[in-house]
Amino acid sequence: MREHVLSVVLLFCSSVALFAQGDKITRGPYLQLGTPNSIIVRWRTAGTNTSVVYYGLRAEKLDQKTKSAGILAEHVVLLSELTPATKYFYTIGTTNGPLPGASTNSFVTSPESGTRKPIRVWVIGDPGTQFPQQRKVRDAYYKWTGKRHTDLWLMLGDNAYSFGRDSEYQGAIFDTYGKMLSQSVAWPTLGNHDARSADSKTQSGVYYDIFSLPTQGQAGGVMSGTEAYYSYNYGNVHFVCFNSCDIDRSPNGEMLKWLRIDLAANKLDWTVAYFHHPPYTKGSHTSDDVKGENTDLTEIRENVIPILEQGGTDLVLCGHSHDYERTPLLDGHYGRSNTLTDAHKKNKGNGQEDGDGPYRKPTLGPAPHEGTVYVVAGSSGKISGGELNHPAMCFSTNSLGSLVLDFNGPRMDATFLSEKAEKLDHFTIVKGEK
Ligand SMILES: [Fe+2]
Structure with missing residues (x-):
């Protein structure tokens, strides 16, 4: 019985540690493969966790989110159905919400191909x-x-x-x-x-x-x-x-x-x-x-x-x-x-x-x-x-x-x-x- 309780305690402690590690950003966020309608947001965490990007047109209102499948340390999230040449604000997180310490950043989607702009x-x-x-x-x-x-x-x-x-x-x-x-x-x-x-x-x-x-x-x-x-x-x-x-x-x-x-x-x-x-x-x-x-x-x-x-x-x-x-x-x-x-x-x-x-x-x-x-x-x-x-x-x-x-x-x-x-x-x- 004592061993069983000890196992449960150890499992609980290791789960807490894993999630704590999963909240620690060690790389990124960084942007990849921008198109007029999509962009990839990537980051790395010390431990594993879910991958969610919260985003929107205003920094104070990140009212959209996209989640990738899996519980991982290397996070890759494709945001799609975006509007061309538009500024979006975003932050990175898990299904529980933004990661502690994650700032709100922004990107601008590419203009439509052929558009003449500076x-x-x-x-x-x-x-x-x-x-x-x-x-x-x-x-x-x-x-x-x-x-x-x-x-x-x-x-x-x-x-x-x-x-x-x-x-x-x-x-x-x-x-x-x-x-x-x-x-x-x-x-x-x-x-x-x-x-x-x-x-x-x-x-x-x-x-x-x-x-x-x-x-x-x-x-x-x-x-x-x-x-x-x-x-x-x-x-x-x-x-x-x-x-x-x-x-x-x-x-x-x-x-x-x-x-x-x-x-x-x-x-x-x-x-x-x-x-x-x-x-x-x-x-x-x-x-x-x-x-x-x-x-x-x-x-x-x-x-x-x-x-x-x-x-x-x-x-x-x-x-x-x-x-x-x-x-x-x-x-x-x-x-x-x-x-x-x-x-x-x-x-x-x-x-x-x-x-x-x-x-x-x-x-x-x-x-x-x-x-x-x-x-x-x-x-x-x-x-x-x-x-x-x-x-x-x-x-x-x-x-x-x-x-x-x-x-x-x-x-x-x-x-x-x-x-x-x-x-x-x-x-x-x-x-x-x-
Ligand atoms: Fe070289």
Whole structure:
């Protein structure tokens, strides 16, 4: 009898402890896979519990709720039937109500595909060092953007050094960008360091456990059938995220077959492609592959860039080299740096309104070979030097920073912002004006 009572007491105590742990938030909330009508809210608790998001149009009236099945520590809740371009307030909780300590956050649903409205995008490359420099770059952007909402943000890979482990993601991403993660949807790509704890062929490992990415074209674009590469629309911008690390990059491989189909189906004003390995760089890596050490970069340049240019891509964003390098409007350069000629530059200027003037592309929409600007922005966590003398570049600097993109109808302004919130580079592309 005494043993029986003891068992009941122990069971009661362990249940209380489990629920207490289940109330303790250890990660998030963070937003994923935003579309005009839906968004995914994720978080982690120390123990298991139910998963409920309470939300509404006013912070003081969270009168709607969505529950996911199961009693889990990793919580993933899909909110659906939302109104496009609308601000919602939310908090995370259980079937008993909001979790203790959970704040009320907000998000804004994506506009309908094709809508022309001002869009701000924050881009970080190779951020995940957990060095003080990473936080300086973050704080510079937070200060610079102020109350202007970040509509979406991109991670260009090497998001968590050195092995992309869960604990490294905790420090480098979740403990660093909590505010941004809770209010703006993050759209990542895989870097070579992230790939040390993930496998793209099976879509398994830490990166794939952490992120909820579109496989079915849920946010626009052609379905890829895999989280390893995907596309989506935000307003009048088509974003293409592909994998430069651990997926077949051959011209007839599944990824590039999908890329051709996706770009051919796109009709939006702007096309932005991003992935980790840059086609042109002379930073901490070189794209010239002189010793056979950088075949990733060569394959990207030879196999992928022709498809992107044929598909009318306006902007290509990469990391990997821990610096900032930026070309003018370029087209048709698929060889080593010593094969570059002036003929590859559609516009040799700096693209600055207060300098040589904006880059102008005749067609508003995806027209082939009207020029692409290539940016390496891999210094959001550290800088690593390099010669920085690639002849395709019109500006290169060994400086910490992040990139900001502002779309407004037929105009796009890009700003490279230092860790001191200085504008180190900027350029403008205007489309649809002959
Ligand atoms: Fe890298």
